[in-house]
Amino acid sequence: MMPPGTTPGTPPGTILGTVASARAVPSPGATPLISLRGVTKIYGTGDAEVRALRGIDLDIHGGEFVAIMGPSGSGKSTAMNILGFLDKPTGGSYAFGGAEVDDLSRDQLALLRRNFLGFVFQGYNLLARTSALDNVELPLIYQGMARTERRRLAFDALGKVGLKGREDHDPSQLSGGQQQRVAIARAIVTNPDVILADEPTGNLDTSRSHEIMDLLTELNRKDGITILMVTHEPDMAVYADRLIHFVDGRIESDTIPDKAVPHAL
Amino acid sequence: MLYEAVRLALQAILRNMFRSFLTVLGIVIGVAAVIAMVTVGQGSTDQVEADVSTLGTNLLMIRPGQPSQGPGSGVGGTAASLTLKDVEAIEEQIGSVMVATPSNSRAMTVIFGNVNSSTTVTGTDTRFLTARDWPLSIGRAFYESEQRTGSAACILGSTVRQKLFGNSDPLGASIRLKQISCRVIGVLEAKGASSFGTDQDDIVLMPIRAFQRRIAGNQDVSMIYASIRTGVSTDKAKADIERLMRERRRIGAFEEDDFNVFDMKQISSMLTGITSVLTGLLSAVAAVSLLVGGIGIMNIMLVSVTERTREIGIRLAVGATEGQVLLQFLVESIVLSLIGGLIGIVLGLGLGLLGSRLLSIPFSPNPSLVLAAFVFSALVGIVFGFFPARRAARMDPIEALRHQ
Structure with a gap:
């Protein structure tokens, strides 16, 4: 495995250098991979003001599998956007791998996403009329990797998610479950520290959903990738080691999920 | 990337x-x-x-009229015409001029048999062929005697020859210009491309005296071509001609020229x-x-x-x-x-x-x-x-x- 800090797209800089060592300290008690302190997010101003997050404190260590649940409007999506460097908090601070990221520019956040994160969305978000292989290659293009190397890694990633032989298929030629596997391949091709999955099984039937959850669990267990997953299905949440409930922009509970709920593990 | x-x-x-x-x-x-x-x-x-280069880059043209009228304008209304004496003076007194030749033209209809064609008839002399660097394809140039007496001898441009005679031999034939009959003594080589939109080969040459007497009815010369010796600057020759012409036309020191000397560079x-x-x-x-x-x-x-x-x-x-x-x-x-x-x-x-x-x-x-x-x-x-x-x-x- 290539250390993320050595990928070609990584710029020089102490912040990113520090983050690069994040995976080296997976044990609880050491510096958390992700650390939120008093994070707030306010949309709009005056009467139209919406307080999406009202002070979040959260530590996530490398190698954890965290499920986030909560009713709509509870702030869980906002939290995911902030955790995924897609949005910035209004107040509080966010440290990734021990380094503050609050003052980073748009492009620096893009570099963090590129080198340390992978995204899996409910609606797959694959490029239409673009082959599975090309879709998986996409993050590597932005890292500036050479074409042959890119091809090889994308091939491997598709094999890993069980789509060997479907490299040339367009998303429209693949089932929902297969499309989500392509999306997961795209997320892991850069060998990220964290996968952020926003309702990854939301559009899938039960047996497809369990297949996807098994895949994510395997990535977590075997490759040590930290997984943050938003879901509203308790059946899926039990795959996680840790379950966080959001209500009204606050963390209401932070527990170990009840593994007694039966599921096909 | x-x-x-x-x-x-x-x-x-x-x-x-x-x-x-x-x-x-x-x-x-x-x-x-x-x-x-x-x-x-x-x-x-x-x-x-x-x-312009087919006309000859070493060619100067002298016309009566105000210089400000430019080379494109017609013969000046009030300015006195040029004369054959001017032609002689330019050729003899200015060393840098190789030959000077008069020219006076008129659009006319030429007739041979039952074929007629409108063309330009130009009165000039044999030096025209030298000045314009325009050899004959067949026949001969004007004899000195023909030029002096103003005999009705004609040299045809290739276009005119083609129109009137087709492929038959024009030499010795008589063509009619207005009331006069003119014997064909030669044919010019084709210049080919048209100059400024006109066909250069659509021309009939005759001795200037014959033209003056029988066609124009006056002693005017509307233009003089002066061919400059190679190696001599056109500007120098131009200045010399201008000085000579001012003298000949008795133009006072503070008067403007009432003639015009221009070269092909200007036209081009x-x-x-x-x-x-x-x-x-x-x-x-x-x-x-x-x-x-x-x-x-x-x-x-x-x-x-x-x-x-x-x-x-x-x-x-x-x-x-x-x-x-x-x-x-x-x-x-x-x-x-x-x-x-x-x-x-x-x-x-x-x-x-x-x-x-x-x-x-x-x-x-x-x-x-x-x-x-x-x-x-x-x-x-x-x-x-x-x-x-x-x-x-x-x-x-x-x-x-x-x-x-």
């Missing part, structure tokens, strides 16, 4: 083939118009220059000046079409950016920087307008070739213009693609991903 951007751009352009074609049409028309105009303009300039620069003004004017119109084409590209790029909002969101989410997204869309608009430019260049050269053939002028494509058109279309892509590309690059990834 740039290679990837070009590949992506071509992909995006080919996916919307028809739309891309319509988008670049403005650029195609603009570039094609500029190239066609300038190519034809350059061709006609070259033609004028070639014509005047004519090419007209051509370049026309070319410039038409090119300006074509440039406006390029501007409109650029706006068309900007319009479609804006539509494209909006359509692909979600794609942009995905790219931003997987870690594309603002610069990378900007580059992608900028390259797309540059590639689009370059394709338009290339089609325009090919089309323009094709039209230029066609135009040159129709006007029977040389086809003179200008490589630096082609290069300029190429660069300019790239510039159009950059200028008009920048705003849409920046809009794409500045998108909020969350909003973009939510876009349906």
Whole structure:
């Protein structure tokens, strides 16, 4: 495995250098991979003001599998956007791998996403009329990797998610479950520290959903990738080691999920 | 990265083939118009220059009239005409002049048998052939005696010969000019290309005295051709002739010339000046079409950016920087307008070739213009693609991903 800090797209800089060592300290008690302190997010101003997050404190260590649940409007999506460097908090601070990221520019956040994160969305978000292989290659293009190397890694990633032989298929030629596997391949091709999955099984039937959850669990267990997953299905949440409930922009509970709920593990 | 951007751009352009074609049409028309105009303009300039060199670059012409009237104007109304004595004086007194020859012309109808043709009849002498560097193809020049007595002997231009005689032998035949009958003694070699839009070969030469007495009815010489010795500066010869003519025409020190000495360079620069003004004017119109084409590209790029909002969101989410997204869309608009430019260049050269053939002028494509058109279309892509590309690059990834 290539250390993320050595990928070609990584710029020089102490912040990113520090983050690069994040995976080296997976044990609880050491510096958390992700650390939120008093994070707030306010949309709009005056009467139209919406307080999406009202002070979040959260530590996530490398190698954890965290499920986030909560009713709509509870702030869980906002939290995911902030955790995924897609949005910035209004107040509080966010440290990734021990380094503050609050003052980073748009492009620096893009570099963090590129080198340390992978995204899996409910609606797959694959490029239409673009082959599975090309879709998986996409993050590597932005890292500036050479074409042959890119091809090889994308091939491997598709094999890993069980789509060997479907490299040339367009998303429209693949089932929902297969499309989500392509999306997961795209997320892991850069060998990220964290996968952020926003309702990854939301559009899938039960047996497809369990297949996807098994895949994510395997990535977590075997490759040590930290997984943050938003879901509203308790059946899926039990795959996680840790379950966080959001209500009204606050963390209401932070527990170990009840593994007694039966599921096909 | 740039290679990837070009590949992506071509992909995006080919996916919307028809739309891309319509988008670049403005650029195609603009570039094609500029190239066609300038190519034809350059061709006609070259033609004028070639014509001028067939007249002889070492040729000076002297006409009566105010200099300010320019070489294109007719014989000055009040200025005294030139005379045969002037011709002799110029040839004998100015060392740099090799030969001087008089000329006076009139449009007339020539008749042979039952064929007639309108042409220009020019009264001159044998030195005309030297001054104009115009040899005979058959027959002979005027004898000295014919010139002195003003015999009705004629030398035909090749066009006139062709019209009146076809392939039969014209020598010794009698043609009719007005009331006089004139014996054909020679035929000029074809000068080929027309000069300033007129056929040089459509001419009949006769001795100047015969012309003056029988056709013009006066002793006037409307123009003197003076051929300058090689190696002598035209300007020097011109100044000498001017001094001599002022003396002969008794022009006071503070009076303006009432005659005009000009050389072929002046004529050619005047004519090419007209051509370049026309070319410039038409090119300006074509440039406006390029501007409109650029706006068309900007319009479609804006539509494209909006359509692909979600794609942009995905790219931003997987870690594309603002610069990378900007580059992608900028390259797309540059590639689009370059394709338009290339089609325009090919089309323009094709039209230029066609135009040159129709006007029977040389086809003179200008490589630096082609290069300029190429660069300019790239510039159009950059200028008009920048705003849409920046809009794409500045998108909020969350909003973009939510876009349906």
